[in-house]
Amino acid sequence: MSDSPQPYRVLARKYRPRNFRELIGQDAMVQTLGNAIKRGRLAHAFLMTGVRGVGKTSTARLIAKALNCIGEDGQGGPTIDPCGVCEPCRAIAEGRHIDVVEMDAASHTGVDDVREIIEAVRYAAVSARYKIYIIDEVHMLSKNAFNALLKTLEEPPAHVKFLFATTEVNKVPVTVLSRCQRFDLRRIPAELLAGHFAHVVEAEGVAADADALSLIAQAAEGSARDGLSILDQAIAHAEMGEGEPMVTATQVRDMLGLSDRGSVRRLLGLLLEGDTAAMLGGVRDQYALGVEPLALMRGLLELVHAVTLVKAGRDIASPGQSAEEREALADWASQLGFAPLHRLWQLLLKGHDEVAGAILPIESCEMALLRVMHAATMPDPGELARLLREGGPVVAAPSGAVAAAPMTGPAAKLPASFEDLIEALWQKGKGQLAQELHDCVGLVRYAPPEIDYRATPQLPSDFAARLTQALREMTGSGWRVTPSDAAAQPTLLEREEAAKAAARADILEIPVVKAAMAAFPDAALVETDQPEQWSA
Numbered sequence: 001m002s003d004s005p006q007p008y009r010v011l012a013r014k015y016r017p018r019n020f021r022e023l024i025g026q027d028a029m030v031q032t033l034g035n036a037i038k039r040g041r042l043a044h045a046f047l048m049t050g051v052r053g054v055g056k057t058s059t060a061r062l063i064a065k066a067l068n069c070i071g072e073d074g075q076g077g078p079t080i081d082p083c084g085v086c087e088p089c090r091a092i093a094e095g096r097h098i099d100v101v102e103m104d105a106a107s108h109t110g111v112d113d114v115r116e117i118i119e120a121v122r123y124a125a126v127s128a129r130y131k132i133y134i135i136d137e138v139h140m141l142s143k144n145a146f147n148a149l150l151k152t153l154e155e156p157p158a159h160v161k162f163l164f165a166t167t168e169v170n171k172v173p174v175t176v177l178s179r180c181q182r183f184d185l186r187r188i189p190a191e192l193l194a195g196h197f198a199h200v201v202e203a204e205g206v207a208a209d210a211d212a213l214s215l216i217a218q219a220a221e222g223s224a225r226d227g228l229s230i231l232d233q234a235i236a237h238a239e240m241g242e243g244e245p246m247v248t249a250t251q252v253r254d255m256l257g258l259s260d261r262g263s264v265r266r267l268l269g270l271l272l273e274g275d276t277a278a279m280l281g282g283v284r285d286q287y288a289l290g291v292e293p294l295a296l297m298r299g300l301l302e303l304v305h306a307v308t309l310v311k312a313g314r315d316i317a318s319p320g321q322s323a324e325e326r327e328a329l330a331d332w333a334s335q336l337g338f339a340p341l342h343r344l345w346q347l348l349l350k351g352h353d354e355v356a357g358a359i360l361p362i363e364s365c366e367m368a369l370l371r372v373m374h375a376a377t378m379p380d381p382g383e384l385a386r387l388l389r390e391g392g393p394v395v396a397a398p399s400g401a402v403a404a405a406p407m408t409g410p411a412a413k414l415p416a417s418f419e420d421l422i423e424a425l426w427q428k429g430k431g432q433l434a435q436e437l438h439d440c441v442g443l444v445r446y447a448p449p450e451i452d453y454r455a456t457p458q459l460p461s462d463f464a465a466r467l468t469q470a471l472r473e474m475t476g477s478g479w480r481v482t483p484s485d486a487a488a489q490p491t492l493l494e495r496e497e498a499a500k501a502a503a504r505a506d507i508l509e510i511p512v513v514k515a516a517m518a519a520f521p522d523a524a525l526v527e528t529d530q531p532e533q534w535s536a
Helices: 027-039 056-068 087-093 111-120 143-154 190-203 210-220 224-237 249-256 261-273 276-288 293-311 323-335 338-356 361-375 381-390 418-427 431-440 463-475 492-508 511-519
Strands: 045-049 100-104 131-136 160-166 181-184 441-447 450-455 480-483
Touching: 027 056, 045 056, 056 087, 056 100, 056 131, 056 160, 100 111, 111 143, 190 210, 190 224, 210 224, 210 249, 224 249, 261 276, 261 293, 261 323, 261 361, 276 293, 276 361, 293 323, 293 338, 293 361, 338 361, 418 431, 418 441, 418 463, 431 441, 431 463, 431 492, 463 480
Parallel strands: 045 160, 045 181, 100 131, 131 160, 450 480
Antiparallel strands: 441 450
16 A cells, blocks of 8 residues: 655745755844854843744744754754754754744733743753743733743743744833844845745746746745745646746736736836826736736836936846846936936825725726826926016926936037036936035036036035036036136025025915914924925
């Protein structure tokens, strides 16, 4: 009679780390533990905290192994590299060691449960070097249970170690935290997770393309357990070919309801162009393919964030990034100013929150994106304040002016205005010079390629030389940058501060505001996070 087949073990359990070498993404903690063990400086209580699935409970079990390992010859001592074959190592790995007690605080929250531990710690370990108590989700213990544990936790017998794990360390009393050596386990980077998943699928005899594993790693949000659960589902979802199953990026997107990055880029392009009909059609097409509206909003946010990082000069290239994506990010970064990008981010973020709690998600998504498009037709706050002060007409920008930023190209070598010059310096990564021009330079004359300026005391003495060299590199033309004592315009910073002061004064003259300030003498007019908004 043949043996019955072994029941299937999900990947998250099958590939739990068996030693510290297999614990990915927590190198700093492993080094600290290794040094403590080598030097005999072991704490009596450890607290592991971090998001789900980063290895808190696995780490606690590995520490139990490390402290109780006796080596293959039975003569070994505590080690950061437990052998895995001695009786204590095997018994702890199989969850049957009598001296390693694991308790789930979520189902054992009371004083009586803790009292059992307090009474048991008085007795020596039966067969191990240390008697170890692993308490998972320790923050679930009641206040009285924590209080009952305090004295024992502060002065436990030498043969006892406490290992706590929690996802909500803020709920653990400070009196407990102060008695533990704390390790904050980090989210595991997506690149490490993707590499780990590649080893897993190879061991499982499954084929998977790199993009699919990258998508799973990103969806895991730093959690190895979440990623392995998604990978398990993806393998089950994969189509069987002539040989081994194949996990593809398309299948993972369909399974998770994700939008492919190319579609998100096209949608952002339509937003920036102001093509309302095409944008709404693109949203509905993605929805028909199974993409969740919230995933679509998140994809747009990630893309705007990536554009902003590229504009700030940060290299965000990754192995899985296509040439088309790199080109699109660079193009948008060169055309969009920081102010429109920040405004776009805020509008999309507000839309994301609305979609997350909406009764009608797809409709909310469409309305949020329409707001993004049409909010861009309004003048920016500084321009609006200027027009109101000067009494000029407030004219809306053309549709699709989300990208309302100075455009640069081959035909525009010399910036047409002083403001355009500053923006061009930002775009070329010359942020310090741009900031100095904005804050510390009063313009006397701007006639490209010549600039006459009055310097404020804060302007560095080598400013003219640095600006001349930067402009020559940027435009290919020789510039003359000359300090002057002639009458000059206020600096752009001074103008902005004056505009704010004028706007504040105008608001304080509004009858309703006057009445409110009179009724509440201690009230103050403050500027909110968004520059165009004020509140009392």
